[in-house]
Amino acid sequence: MSAPASSDLSAIVENIVATMAQETHRGKVASYIPGLACVPVNKFGIAIVMADGTVHLGGDALEPFSIQSISKVFALTLALGKVGDQLWRRVGREPSGNPFNSIMQLEAEHGIPRNPFINAGAIVVADVNLAGHMPREAIGEMLRFVHYLAGDESIVIEEDIARGEAETGFRNIALANYMRAFGNLHHPADLVLGCYFHQCALAMSCQQLAMAGRYLMLDGMLPGSGRVVNARRARRINALMLTCGHYDASGDFAFRVGIPGKSGVGGGILAVVPGVASIAVWSPGLNENGNSALGTRALEMLSEATGWSVFSAR
Structure with a gap:
């Protein structure tokens, strides 16, 4: 699976951020958890860390949130x-x-x-x-x-x-x-x-979260630090993220996005494109399944624009 040119990916990220800023159906924050109820629903951030170490940030990518x-x-x-x-x-x-x-x-x-x-x-x-x-x-x-x-x-x-x-x-x-x-x-x-x-x-920002997911992108290796888990275990964790990472909406996420991912009711999603990218998105408004409404849409846009679905031959 290949990656778009850096300039193309920067443009994709900018387009996603601009599109999310115009969204009116942003979901509802997890008000049942004290401390999360007051997070502004208009927040949106995205961070992509590539296998070669390049980083692409957009929106509120440097603002910490509860990863849950x-x-x-x-x-x-x-x-x-x-x-x-x-x-x-x-x-x-x-x-x-x-x-x-x-x-x-x-x-x-x-x-x-x-x-x-x-x-x-x-x-x-x-x-x-x-x-x-x-x-x-x-x-x-x-x-x-x-x-x-x-x-x-x-x-x-x-x-x-x-x-x-x-x-x-x-x-x-x-x-x-x-x-x-x-x-x-x-x-x-x-x-x-x-x-x-x-x-x-x-509490982590999108950039910190995407950096933390690099070992799952690289068959268990952490750049500059060595092996975290063996390649077999990394693949199996990714498999569980794809099949179980979004609760009772995991099948729909696989259908729409096609990337291993794990959500949290703080509005974050960590997604992994094996061999290519570690991605974090954040928007605190949740859909009816407890997953980030805008985060899910953003990852669907990213997957469509890049061909990064694990089910794609691109």
């Missing part, structure tokens, strides 16, 4: 480094077909979440990452890992966001306790949830 569920990609990478394929005994690899915070499937499937990108699966992943640590240590490990991936130690966890989620995340509390009852959570639910809420409260 995009953090599940980095948490999964850490957990696979700790326990390898043993993780799949506790978490599935299938699309859920249900909202990200659904509890319905857990009873029928004996406390085993469908995949690591719905909330229940991410809570199990947090349980794996907590093993052998106090919560503060596990949270610190996650933050240092993201610093390493992005090459930027200015990235922080927003404590007020994490605290707000802990105070209002009753569905996540229910999910954790339900899985604990099935024996699929090995630590006290409140400790696991503390780790989970803090990883979701990572």
Whole structure:
């Protein structure tokens, strides 16, 4: 899969930013999470980091936002480094077909979440990452890992966001306790949830997020730093992003965009074109499935303009 000339890509980014500025149906911010309700819905940013290291920015690409569920990609990478394929005994690899915070499937499937990108699966992943640590240590490990991936130690966890989620995340509390009852959570639910809420409260800009996704673009290699995961694992994480990264709209995202991606209710999406580009978009207004409305449209425009769909022969 080839990349357009740098000047062409700059023009594509400029066109996307201009088009998004004219959009009137921008979705609704995640008002159920304190701290996100006040984010202006008119924000839009895009960052593209190419395999050769060139960077293309547009709109509010340098403004930090709460990455929320995009953090599940980095948490999964850490957990696979700790326990390898043993993780799949506790978490599935299938699309859920249900909202990200659904509890319905857990009873029928004996406390085993469908995949690591719905909330229940991410809570199990947090349980794996907590093993052998106090919560503060596990949270610190996650933050240092993201610093390493992005090459930027200015990235922080927003404590007020994490605290707000802990105070209002009753569905996540229910999910954790339900899985604990099935024996699929090995630590006290409140400790696991503390780790989970803090990883979701990572604040990153589009540029930082696109930089952090480079290892998934380059078969597990991080430019200038070495190997993060092997090529097989990078491909499999990308596969999960494509099939499960947008909750019950994952099939529609694959149909419209055709690029592995992971969304978050902060309005961000991390997308990966293997061998070509790591992309981050942000617009806080969400569609009915909890994914960024403008971010999804922007990635569809980008895929059409560049031919970057993984299903394309271009």
